[in-house]
Amino acid sequence: MEKRIVSERMAGKVCVITGGASGIGLASARRLAAEGATVVIADLDEVRGPEVAEELGGMFVPTNVADEADVAALFRRTKEEYGSVDVAFNNAGINPPEDSSILDTGVDVWAKVQTVNLTSVYLCCKYALEHMVEQGSGSIINTASFVAIMGAATSQISYSASKGGVLSMSRELGVQFAKQGIRVNALCPGPVNTPLLAELFAADPAQAQRRLVHVPRGTFGEPEEIAAAVAFLASDDASFVNASAFTVDGGISAAYVTAE
């Protein structure tokens, strides 16, 4: 999707993007860089990650966001290399098909999703905040989901619970650190056309169709449409947007019945 970039509002800002090698993270890294930011790509993917960093003139830091030492090193290296940590887009996450109805989801799958989707955000906030508190400024954007605020009968129980946790944690941190010049928002995207969604729906095409009915415009979002919201939340244009559930869902959460 072609978007005209109209500003240099991220000039001089250093942005860490977890899951920056694919999907929403990749589109956001491109958008932030196009608006003048220096980007740090943190991802498990040691093939795509360095390619993206090179494309955008930034740095790749191989990172497992569920590993405390990796996350601490990510933010420390960013600070050492570029002098500040202005934006943390804590976005990496998984949505495995084995995570489904509570009746079928074992505790091992439950725990894995909680660790990668929720514990990771706790770790990324903790280590980004160390630097942001010292600076007296920063914007943290944590990727939750519209399922943090709505229930789905096509359930992924641990995923939904993890995103609810991301939303509550973001709200609380936004309130706690506001007087220190730091904003923390939870981004709640609707379903977006990325490899993560494709993987899930390849396993069950009927599920994709079942969900699409609930999107008022009849198509899933594109990663660039989420990236535009990320760039806004990251920028000083969002100076009075804090502790929010920032919903970018094409109207799903407002829909009772959609048009034929």
Ligand code: NAD
């Ligand atoms: P994606 O699969 O396209 O990209 C996710 C990236 O995260 C990949 O590059 C992957 O390598 C990386 N990653 C996975 N586990 C990691 C780990 N442990 N450490 C570091 N990197 C890791 O996914 P996406 O659709 O762009 O999703 C990004 C975020 O948006 C996720 O948190 C997801 O839950 C959320 N989200 C997605 C949708 C959607 O429909 N796609 C909707 C709402 C929320």
